[in-house]
Amino acid sequence: MLHLKQDIFSQVSERREIVMRRRKRTRGFTLVELIIVIAILAILAAILIPGLIGYISTAQESTCLANRATAKRLLLSETALHGLDETEAAQFLSQNSLPPGKICPAGGTVSLKKDGDTWTVSCSIHQNGNTAKSTVEIVNDHVQDLMDKAFADYFKDRPSSKELDSTGTNFGTAIRRDLAELLNIPQDQADQYDFRVYRQTVNGKNEYYVYVFDSLGNHSSGDRIAATRYVFRSGADGSPVLDDSATATGTGQVATKLIDNKDEVKYLNTSEAFWQQDP
Numbered sequence: 001m002l003h004l005k006q007d008i009f010s011q012v013s014e015r016r017e018i019v020m021r022r023r024k025r026t027r028g029f030t031l032v033e034l035i036i037v038i039a040i041l042a043i044l045a046a047i048l049i050p051g052l053i054g055y056i057s058t059a060q061e062s063t064c065l066a067n068r069a070t071a072k073r074l075l076l077s078e079t080a081l082h083g084l085d086e087t088e089a090a091q092f093l094s095q096n097s098l099p100p101g102k103i104c105p106a107g108g109t110v111s112l113k114k115d116g117d118t119w120t121v122s123c124s125i126h127q128n129g130n131t132a133k134s135t136v137e138i139v140n141d142h143v144q145d146l147m148d149k150a151f152a153d154y155f156k157d158r159p160s161s162k163e164l165d166s167t168g169t170n171f172g173t174a175i176r177r178d179l180a181e182l183l184n185i186p187q188d189q190a191d192q193y194d195f196r197v198y199r200q201t202v203n204g205k206n207e208y209y210v211y212v213f214d215s216l217g218n219h220s221s222g223d224r225i226a227a228t229r230y231v232f233r234s235g236a237d238g239s240p241v242l243d244d245s246a247t248a249t250g251t252g253q254v255a256t257k258l259i260d261n262k263d264e265v266k267y268l269n270t271s272e273a274f275w276q277q278d279p
Ligand SMILES: [Zn+2]
Pocket: 061, 064, 065, 103, 104, 105, 106, 107, 108, 123, 124, 125, 126
């Protein structure tokens, strides 16, 4: 009888505990917990929003620069072929699908100035050197190390390969990680630009054409975008040496292709017909 009583007592207290636990689980959040959640969200927003704004403005600046380079080329060729003066320039660009009002995606006023046979296309917001370009300059300081370390390794392991695109899976996270490490920048910011490396053999020695440009994630197939080209030629000991005289800025055309015969990716077409060096 005593046993039974104890059993019943322990069953009742167990049930009470379950009910209490259940109540605890469904009682909602305390004020302190809510404050903590709101504080975390505020901190996340403070971290992410400036990054996002910077990302958009970099893309706009880069598009503005590429559009101005295209406009300048159009003006130069029309001037050489048929003659063109300042008063006709805006209308001429509009006829070629590039009205001055659409050159700057950030809404800058674009002016077209003719001086002799040459043209200056400037934007009221963006300078000639843009954010993408300064990124390119940082890359330039380190690309020598990168060539020695990552790209040279990549091509050494793939003797028949000619091209390496950072948009393709063949680029590999190792190269991107090396790049970010060399540039001393966080991984999320390393994604703001892309690379294309083309290798060719001249007199039995390797040459590398390295193109650095704004991330293709910001651009559509068919767009012309600004890029900087570096050429590395084989040095005395066989390792790649930057040929400063061959460094050039220009535009390439965004296109798609299959990489490793399976993944369709966007890449920057920099083959002769699609690469236009700035005049
Ligand atoms: Zn602009």
